[in-house]
Amino acid sequence: MKNSYKVAVIGAGVVGCSVAYHLAKLGINDVVVFDKSYISSGSTGRCAGGIRQQWSSPHNVLLAMRSVKLFEKLESETGMDVEYKQGGYLILSYSEEEAEQFEKNVEMQRELGLDVEILSVKKVKERYPYIDLSGVVLATFCQTDGHANPHLVNFAYAKSARKLGVEIFTHTEVWGIEVKDYEFVLHTTKGKVTAQIVVNAAGPHSREIASMVGVDLPTESYRHQIMVTEPVKNFFDPMAISFSGNFYMRQTKHGQFIMGQGDPNEKPGLNYNVTFEFVEEMCKKMTRIFPFLRNVRIVRHWSGHYNMSPDAQPIIGESTTVKNFYYAVGFSGHGFMLAPAVGEAIAELIAYGKTLHVDLSELNLDRFEKTVVRERNVV
The missing domain is CATH 3.30.9.10 (D-Amino Acid Oxidase, subunit A, domain 2)
Structure with missing residues (x-):
């Protein structure tokens, strides 16, 4: 493990590994992923693997439609049959x-x-x-619409990210984060590292991770x-x-x-x-x-676990109070099916300062300051 990285991703589920893979695809491969357990050990590996575009929220429809485009080429892109x-x-x-x-x-x-x-x-x-x-x-x-094997999708992203230079450390818990002037100091069970950018993809632990940098995420599992x-x-x-x-x-x-x-x-x-x-x-x-x-x-x-948000829609974007702290959380049971598009979008935000394929502006944390409409299509 190096002493410093450009990007640290917390959570090696399908969302975290998708973020890491898409960052590396865009040429940002100085990336580390930490997980307190093993790859696909959390919500990803415990889900049913459904991939649905039929939602009551336009934002979820558009995210899911983009994800389907990416699922359709995942095997040819990663070389793994994910049973899609x-x-x-x-x-x-x-x-x-x-x-x-x-x-x-x-x-x-x-x-x-x-x-x-x-x-x-x-x-x-x-x-x-x-x-x-x-x-x-x-x-x-x-x-x-359809389905895939969530473990295989997760490992396809992890394996491909590693091939592109990303480091993934399992059984490595992030137990504290300090916010410095131009970097974050992450305290892990395997030592201390610094990163310019942190991505919270911690699923059921998303609120706990956010609180380490003083951000209050309204998520419950x-x-x-x-x-x-x-x-x-x-x-x-x-x-x-x-x-x-x-x-x-x-x-x-x-x-x-x-x-x-x-x-x-x-x-x-x-x-x-x-x-x-x-x-x-x-x-x-x-x-x-x-x-x-x-x-x-x-x-x-x-x-x-479903990591729920107040409106059953994901919370995705960069914090408005802590610069370079990103989150992709609160998927309310649907992180697996949205992970390809979300990983791509977070990577684009970090690389270009904007998204190229889907608009995330209505999914950031500040939406809860306004009147929000709850996603109805949730079991």
Whole structure:
């Protein structure tokens, strides 16, 4: 480990490694990444791997659309098969009010250039006869949505960043940061280093890292549980999801079904325990909606964290009070799918002082001083 770097990234999840990779692509390879555990150990490695462009917020739509462009060329660019598949996202509505909101969302999404459909219950039944559509009002579908293996995406960025000169130190915790006149002093469990620029990509620990430099990030982390079944023959292409139904499910390349739901009673804080109640609720719900799961066995059950922002949209940009302190946090459960575009955008901000592909101006911390609109499309 050197004594000084141009950029220090805190967090070796998919966002942090994407930032490092895109910086190196732009010629800034004097970069170090620190993680208190191992690569993909946090929220990235615990997520379902969905990649969705259907949002109620235009900013999320545009970020996701740019991410899809980057996901489409990730294998050719990094040389790694990340199990990326554009099997689409099927979003089911179980209420008239939500259905009306979906229609407004689709109108906005189409205006932004997204090819998305509104499907009647009859049309959904024709395409997916093995889903029980009791109570469904309508659905939306976008074929270019999809999923990938989050571990492989994370390692693709990490491996490629290292090839370009980036240093990544795992099992290295940043426990303190001093702000000097023109640099930061990072105190780590492997020694002290200085950096001209710091990027906070610490996921569930984002608020703690920001507080070290006197920045108050309004993020809180909530446990979300998830489970996976034994493998069966592949036949289920899309990610099926419902916000009012509170579930998501997809089939992996190797045949397993990954599924999860949110808990409205979950309290903020870091909690990696799992509960039998979650398994019981999921089994009842998912075997009713997807009857083909009734004889499929569960093989694993784990938890991760949504690092939530007040409006369920990410907080991305440079601090207005601490120069050269950047953050890409508060993804509210969707950091994996937005990571390619976010890493590119943060790298552009650092290299050029502006973004070239997506506008982040409405996603910085100062937006909370104004009236904000909450992202509705969150499980």
